[in-house]
Amino acid sequence: MALLQTENLSYIYGEGTPFCVTALDKVNIEIEKGEIVAVIGHTGSGKSTLMQLLNGLLKSTAGRVLIDGEDIRSSKAKTLETRFRVGLCFQYPEYQLFENTVYEDIAFGPKNMGLSEEEVDKRVRVAAKYVGIPEYAFKTHPFDLSGGEKRRVAIAGVISMEPEILILDEPTSGLDPRGREQILELIKNYRDRTQKSVVVVSHSMNDVAKIASRVIVMYDSKVLMTGSVQEIFDQSEKLSEIGLSVPQITEVFAKLHAKGLPVSEKIYTTEQAFLEIKRVLKGGGVNA
């Protein structure tokens, strides 16, 4: 049994009004313990709605969300508990940071859980370590931080609740390459050390390909495909069809292949590309 699972999950905005929009249509997904799952899709594909259903912020129009096999809506207490077990961190830290110090802000979640002061303190320190916020920065005002730092404090504010599943909505959008690398690295480290599940929502495969163990592609309120990074990139034509970007290098090799050169067309990283060229130069044949 999966840790988190949805059953024909549907959501309609403004149901019963002439302006109703189906945001999610009979979605079935599973999140296993310890996975890093990337949910890819463009704006309006339903991915953000799905995330808010997973932690019980929204109530589904039809279908269920199960945590450890139990409906998260079975009781009010269960719904509240789910909010802590499935930690959702939104895209813009500006919507969540409010305390006077970084420390207090990271402590907000654990305090709401009613934990003892010692436990809260312990969790804040552990969470700050995961996101690389040094203890000397604890007294800083969150608004004085740079964009990348704010985002890390916001993530720490959710990690400190020790959720079994951490959901990050567009954690790297708007960051420069250095900030993006830092976030991706911290996600991977967090998973490796805690063995907890992480769900990363993104517009682009390229952003999350490095860390994801499994990918769910959403399109038009439905799950279009799911599989390993390799399996999804193998469908690169389908990806471009729905307007998702494919790595530049994949395009290069598709074109080389089309020219009749003996190279594989399934190349996604520069490392793969380098090895493939070396292989062909040594006189190897097509390696499907």
Next chain:
Amino acid sequence: MADIILKFDNVTFRYDGDETPLPPAVENLSLEIKKGEFVAILGHNGSGKSTVAKLSNGLVIPESGDVYVNGMNTKNENDDFKIKQTVGVVFQNPDNQIVATIVEEDVAFGPENLGVDPAEIRRRVDEALKIVGMYKYRLHEPHKLSGGQKQRVAIAGIIAMQPQCIVFDEPTAMLDPEGRRDVMNAMKRLNKELGITVVFITHYMEEACEAERIIVMDDARLVLDGTPEEIFSDVNYIRSLGLDVPQTCALAQMLKDDGIEISGELLSVDGLVNSLAKILGRG
């Protein structure tokens, strides 16, 4: 001289700190932008590139050095309106640039402030909205539009002032891929069809590659200035600045490091395909 629209002459600028003086946001920057150019300014967050936008039309004034717009010094307050009309700036957050509650009324805001004749404003507004592909949304409310659409309305609002140069300060940073594409296309059209000089500030390497010229900033200083091919030929240096390198250039560099000779155009997909085809064909 006459074909230089924007000139930075040894400009240094720092923001006011609360108590201790902050380090300069821009230091000893000298730079010339020619009329009709499409220039990208690339740099990581905090490299000083956004300050360049604010300096370029007198929103902030240099601490030392001078900025000239068509020969007018931005320090000269008498030329303020003329300078802002010549160089428009589009900012990152589209929401915070739209003033009116109806798209077309927002686009009219600039020309109205300039006291342009109503019939002429109507003509300019319609034209500006058509260029950015938002004409059919002219009677919509801005808050119901997507990020990319709002940003295009903001661009139209600047175009309606008939500037000769537009500085875009990370206009795509808050947009989804579709919005980014639409805004990129709008910028290219302005440059190609209206001949407007475009200065485009970004930290997205892929977007910078679409410019004719790239200026790289690091630590408040200009560190590189050249064509995309020139800039990305030094893969390791670009990476050391905390910037991305196109996969094409990265692969070419790996091959070169390994002693494999590869020449020709290496930046674009088609260029690299041709260059690789040559060496693979031999092998």
Next chain:
Amino acid sequence: MLKDITIGQYFPLNSVIHRLDPRVKLLYTFVFIIMIVVANNFVSMLFCVICALSVTLISKIPVKTVVKGLKPILFIIIITSLLQIIYVKTGVPLVSFWKIKITSGGLLEALFMTMRITFLIVMSTMLTYTTSPTSMTNGLDRTFAPLSRLGIDFNIITMIMTIALRFIPTLIDEVDKIISAQKSRGANFESGSIFKRAKMLIPLFVPLLFNATRRAYELAYAMTCRCYNGGKGKTTMNALKFRAGDWTASFLTVAFVAGVIFLNINFGEYNAQFTFNTAV
């Protein structure tokens, strides 16, 4: 949920009514409201209703939308009607139980009041549905322009109103997002003592105010880039001009006023028994 508010919203369409000068609409809506209060018998009232319905049809606003806009005042209509039914004792007694007597006069009076309130609201919403907030501010601006002689700078006030109108939906959206983010960290906005709930406003208002301040700074830069200088020497794209449509509207309004007065005088006597008791 906050997004569902529809009263006072603009409905962008391209009808004759939409194109009228906002000053004309402001003034004539006011005139209509006076006349519907002046109307003192069913014939005049019916005349008002027909005129209001014609305006609605010409405006191209879907009837459904207009009806939806009435929902919030349903309560007021019901209460007023009940009061009329209970307290008006004229006409033929129909039903009688406990201390309550329902008469034909009471029922007619209730119907009359319902019509009056309903169409009073219909015409007021018609004004906001067909006039963009900006155009409305423009209209107010021109109507009250003489105030500038008293030292009040109406340009600035108009700008403030426009920006407020522009950013209210943005801020509402932002409140929704902040609530979601804080709820995800276990914040409870719905239950607890008043003290606890008041405390919960901090995680809501601090980000909201911080973001609003940042917005204000950025907006100031953007407005400076577009040569805003307090409205000196400003022109207006949609300059307010009295056009043919406005003359027609003026003529029709005069005819309407004359019509109501004529019908009041001609039919007033016959229905005086229940229409003169309306001063509740």
